[in-house]
Structure formats: C-alpha cells, structure tokens
Amino acid sequence: MTFQPDIAVIGAGIAGSSIASHLAAHRKVQLFEMEAQPGYHSTGRSAAIFSEAYGNETIRAFTRASRDFFYAPPAGFASAPLVTPRxxxxxxxxxxxxxxxxxxxxxxxxxxxxxxxxxxxxxxxxxxxxxxxxxxxxxxxPADIDVNELQQGYLRLFRQHGGVATMASEIVGLERDAQGWRILTANGEFRAPIIVNAAGAWAGEIGMLAGATDIGLxxxxxxxxxxxxxxxxxxxxxxxxxxxxxxxxxxxxxxxxxxxxxxxxxxxxxxxxxxxxxxxxxxxxxxxxxxxxxxxxxxxxxxxxxxVADRSPVIGFDRQAQDFFWFAALGGYGIQTAPASSRIAAGLILGNAGERDLDDFGIERSVMSPDRLVSEAAIRT
Ligand SMILES: Cc1cc2nc3c(=O)[nH]c(=O)nc-3n(C[C@H](O)[C@H](O)[C@H](O)COP(=O)(O)OP(=O)(O)OC[C@H]3O[C@@H](n4cnc5c(N)ncnc54)[C@H](O)[C@@H]3O)c2cc1C
Known part of the structure; x- marks a missing residue:
C-alpha cells in the first residue's frame, strides 16, 4: 500500500529536515525535495557560525534557545560534536x-x-x-557548526520514526479539496491533510501555488x-x-x-x-x-x-490557505536557530510543547506569525 502521510513537508534543507524529524515522532510525514540530495541549496552553502549576538532580537532569542541542543544533543543524534568553539x-x-x-x-x-x-x-x-x-x-x-552532522542527525531521526523522503520531486502544483491537499509533482500526485512550506528561497512561490498569503519573501x-x-x-x-x-x-x-x-x-x-x-x-x-x-x-x-521585511522568521499557519504552515524566511540564521525554531514550529502544528518553549525564551508568537505580514494589498483575492 502506498504511504499516506498526515503531513507533507516541502524542502529538505535544514528547515524541512529538522521540522520533519520532530513531526515524524508523532505523525506520518513525507518530505519532498526537488534536488537529488538534501541540503543542496542554502543549507549546504553557509558559513556555519553559531553566534548569539547575530541578528535581531527574535533571531537572538531563537539562537539562545538552540544553544543547549548544539552543545548537548540527544544521545545518538550525532557521531561528532555539532559545535566547536570559534x-x-x-x-x-x-x-x-x-x-x-x-x-x-x-x-x-x-x-x-x-x-x-x-x-x-x-x-x-x-x-x-x-x-x-x-x-x-x-x-x-560563538562556535563553528558541523552543518552536515546536524542535518544528517535530523534526517536519521526522521527515518527512524518512519518518515519517507522523496528526493528529486519538485512540487509543481498544490490544490485543496474536501480530502485535503493534492500535491502535484513531476513524478506523480500525492495527498496530505497538512502542508509545511520549508522551501527556503522558493517558499514564496510555494505559497503562491497554495493560494496563501504573500509574505513578501x-x-x-x-x-x-x-x-x-x-x-x-x-x-x-x-x-x-x-x-x-x-x-x-x-x-x-x-x-x-x-x-x-x-x-x-x-x-x-x-x-x-x-x-x-x-x-x-x-x-x-x-x-x-x-x-x-x-x-x-x-x-x-x-x-x-x-x-521578509522585519528580518524575523515566518512560522505559523496561513490565514488564507487552510492547513498550510510556513517555516520560512530564516535569513542568514537558519542553521544556528534550527534546533529551537523547528521544535517550536512542530509544537505549533502538533499543539504541544511549542507554546511553553516560546514563553521560556521570551519569543512572542506574534513576532513570527505570518499574520504580522498581512496587509490588504498582500491578500490575494
Ligand atoms: C553564504 C552564506 C552564509 C551563511 N552563514 C550562516 C551562518 O553562519 N549561520 C547560520 O545559521 N546561517 C547561515 N546562513 C543561512 C542559512 O544557510 C539559511 O538560513 C538556511 O540554510 C535556510 O535553510 P532552508 O531549509 O530554509 O533553505 P534551503 O537549505 O535552501 O532548503 C530549501 C529546500 O527546498 C527545496 N525546494 C524548493 N522548492 C521546492 C519545490 N517546488 N519542490 C521540492 N523542493 C523544493 C530546495 O531544493 C531546497 O533544498 C548562510 C547562508 C549563506 C548563503
């Protein structure tokens, strides 16, 4: 029988890989990537620095909240240290x-x-x-991050939880009907009730395919x-x-x-x-x-x-496209913030620990919600 996911994650950069690993512990998750291997775009091209002084206040809070994970990841997550002081x-x-x-x-x-x-x-x-x-x-x-070790750790967890990764499958269409989302790729059609948009630089285009808010990415x-x-x-x-x-x-x-x-x-x-x-x-x-x-x-x-305009991430459900979740606009900080941002994002989808994490690190939900970017001009009619 074909795999029938509860959630489809689009993009296997650090954003998609990390959120997919958290979601797969609780739901059936399929990760779609247009390239033949994960991390080919921004994630594989970074300077790999962890700095809690970098970025705006929201970014700094996400980075602070990620620190413990980098220095003490869960047992078996990685075979080498994720960070080395720099x-x-x-x-x-x-x-x-x-x-x-x-x-x-x-x-x-x-x-x-x-x-x-x-x-x-x-x-x-x-x-x-x-x-x-x-x-x-x-x-x-600050520290150097071993980006490959971090991403592979998330992907390993994802597979251990039964997640399915579908590489070399570009999403070319998204349509919603009474049964949820139809996901059109060059290799055929898939379905899922919930879409997570972690498509990096393409997240605006994926939003457009879904008829979601224009976040101005x-x-x-x-x-x-x-x-x-x-x-x-x-x-x-x-x-x-x-x-x-x-x-x-x-x-x-x-x-x-x-x-x-x-x-x-x-x-x-x-x-x-x-x-x-x-x-x-x-x-x-x-x-x-x-x-x-x-x-x-x-x-x-x-x-x-x-x-996006305020240089903070966009994390949350879209108000126009139902069951369409943004995990995008990670700017120049997507690696160093991934441990916290992915956990918080997954928590918002699953309705569990996300809220508590936000409070612990002083992150306001409103500063990352796509709703903050909605203006009359931005809503597609
Ligand atoms: C030179 C440079 C230096 C940087 N330095 C740092 C740093 O020191 N520290 C730090 O934390 N961050 C740094 N960054 C930023 C960091 O690399 C990004 O924030 C992060 O990689 C973004 O991850 P992502 O998963 O959102 O995007 P990506 O890694 O680009 O992943 C998005 C994925 O979506 C896929 N995709 C897109 N469209 C589709 C589609 N239609 N169908 C299927 N798949 C699709 C793409 O192929 C891609 O693999 C740097 C970036 C650059 C370029």
Whole structure:
C-alpha cells in the first residue's frame, strides 16, 4: 500500500529536515525535495557560525534557545560534536567606534565579550594591519557548526520514526479539496491533510501555488570563497575576523580561509552562482584590512538568504490557505536557530510543547506569525 502521510513537508534543507524529524515522532510525514540530495541549496552553502549576538532580537532569542541542543544533543543524534568553539574578533577602523560599542552591548547580553588591545588583536590574528585598526573586541561564545552532522542527525531521526523522503520531486502544483491537499509533482500526485512550506528561497512561490498569503519573501544572494592561508601560520585557532559593519568576514575552514564580502544582492530563487565582482570586492576589503595577499581563489560559491521585511522568521499557519504552515524566511540564521525554531514550529502544528518553549525564551508568537505580514494589498483575492 502506498504511504499516506498526515503531513507533507516541502524542502529538505535544514528547515524541512529538522521540522520533519520532530513531526515524524508523532505523525506520518513525507518530505519532498526537488534536488537529488538534501541540503543542496542554502543549507549546504553557509558559513556555519553559531553566534548569539547575530541578528535581531527574535533571531537572538531563537539562537539562545538552540544553544543547549548544539552543545548537548540527544544521545545518538550525532557521531561528532555539532559545535566547536570559534572566537570572533570584531574589528573597527577610525569612525566605527559607535558601531563597535553597539555590537559589544549586544554581544555582552549574549555571552562573553571583552575589549582587546591592538597588540592583543594582532597576537590573535597576526595578519591584521595595525595602521587601520582603531579598536577590537573578542567574543568568546560563538562556535563553528558541523552543518552536515546536524542535518544528517535530523534526517536519521526522521527515518527512524518512519518518515519517507522523496528526493528529486519538485512540487509543481498544490490544490485543496474536501480530502485535503493534492500535491502535484513531476513524478506523480500525492495527498496530505497538512502542508509545511520549508522551501527556503522558493517558499514564496510555494505559497503562491497554495493560494496563501504573500509574505513578501525576498532572497538575497551572499558570496563566499576559500583562499589559501598565509605561509608559515597555523590558522586553526585563529578567531573569525568580522568587520564591525560586516564589510567582510574571514574564518578558518578545514585548513583554508573562508572569505565573504557579506553581500546582499536581490535575487530570484535559483541555484545561486558567485559573481566575479563580489569576489573581487571581498579580496579588496580583506587586503585593505590585513597584510594577506590573495593569490588564488581555491573555490567559490553563493547562496540565498531569504528575508521578509522585519528580518524575523515566518512560522505559523496561513490565514488564507487552510492547513498550510510556513517555516520560512530564516535569513542568514537558519542553521544556528534550527534546533529551537523547528521544535517550536512542530509544537505549533502538533499543539504541544511549542507554546511553553516560546514563553521560556521570551519569543512572542506574534513576532513570527505570518499574520504580522498581512496587509490588504498582500491578500490575494
Ligand atoms: C553564504 C552564506 C552564509 C551563511 N552563514 C550562516 C551562518 O553562519 N549561520 C547560520 O545559521 N546561517 C547561515 N546562513 C543561512 C542559512 O544557510 C539559511 O538560513 C538556511 O540554510 C535556510 O535553510 P532552508 O531549509 O530554509 O533553505 P534551503 O537549505 O535552501 O532548503 C530549501 C529546500 O527546498 C527545496 N525546494 C524548493 N522548492 C521546492 C519545490 N517546488 N519542490 C521540492 N523542493 C523544493 C530546495 O531544493 C531546497 O533544498 C548562510 C547562508 C549563506 C548563503
């Protein structure tokens, strides 16, 4: 007999994989992914940083609420640590002192952060140019995330709970009738009473297929590349280097240095590709801030970070399309917030612990509900 799911989850990035694993413990769940493997889009292209000082207040609350999971996941969830400490050295040039004070205030609320002298900053990251550095702070609570380990952990749990993953199946149509949702894919038709939209940059398009609210989702492209470390330096313990106004960041990554211009170019949902100009901008900013000479780009990529106007996630049932649940707009924080956001989202669908988690971490349901984005113009008639 064919599998008849209670819930269909669209998208096998970190959002879809994590929520599907929680839901599968209680319901029959089918996960649909248009690519041949999970994590091909944004999830597989991130900088993999966990920072409780990053993002707006809502994001910071979700990140705080995710911390315990990263440091002490359930037994058997992962075969390696999900996080490894990675300090972040935030640097300022002349004129950026106010921005540094603002960052320090946020970071202090989120964990340990201390001002460091210019000498100490250079000792931590010897390539910094002393002449352009006016101040620096060191945040010691961030960490590198093993994204693959995290996503595979969720997918393993999903399968153990009897969930069914259907890869290489693009959803091309969603129709609702008296029996629930008809899900049309290139490989045939499926049915489910509830749809979870975890389609990343495509979540707006999936919403449109379902006749749901227009949440105004905007994918923004971000570029990254790997460059060689300077000869003669052991970079493994270097902090991540972050310009306080996010002009660029640089972090050790498996023996190389990951560099990004922290760009945000408006994009359509797509298989994002890096632009030579954005790579050149990153290299220029890096070379002005440090003594490093970039001779070779070992690899480069781009990914989409998708936001709505207030840059908070969209988590909740749609008010127009019945039994259509949003788990989208995770912006540049979808990995570090996944443990809490997926548990809360699943709780809202199942009607269990979601509410209590929200209270514990000071997250207002209204700040993530799709209802906050509804305006008369946005409702399709
Ligand atoms: C350069 C860069 C750096 C980043 N750094 C960090 C960081 O340090 N920390 C952090 O927490 N976050 C970071 N992010 C953000 C993070 O990667 C995203 O927030 C997160 O991956 C979003 O996950 P998702 O599951 O919503 O989207 P995705 O991973 O894109 O998953 C959505 C999935 O839906 C599938 N899909 C779409 N349409 C359909 C359809 N019609 N049918 C079937 N399947 C469909 C897609 O194929 C895709 O696999 C970064 C992102 C980028 C690009």
């Amino acid at each position: 300090h972040v050295l935030v640097t300022a040039r002349d004129g950026q002192e106010d921005a540094l004070d603002h960052f320090t205030e946020l970071a202090r609320a989120a964990g340990h952060v201390e001002p460091v002298s210019i000498d100490a900053a250079l000792a931590l990251c010897p390539i910094l140019r002393r002449e352009v550095l006016s101040a620096a702070v060191l945040s010691t609570s 905007q994918p923004l492209k971000r570029t990254a590349c790997l460059i060689d470390p300077p000869v003669g330096h052991d970079i493994s313990a270097w902090p991540m280097l972050l310009d306080v106004e996010e002009e660029f960041y640089l972090k050790p990554d498996a023996g190389m240095l990951l560099l990004s211009p922290a760009d945000e170019s408006v994009a359509e949902p797509c298989d994002a590709q890096p632009d030579e100009l954005d790579i050149a901008i990153a290299v220029d900013r890096l070379e002005r801030a440090t003594t490093l000479k970039v001779r070779r780009i070992a690899s480069k990529w781009a990914g989409l970070r998708s936001f």
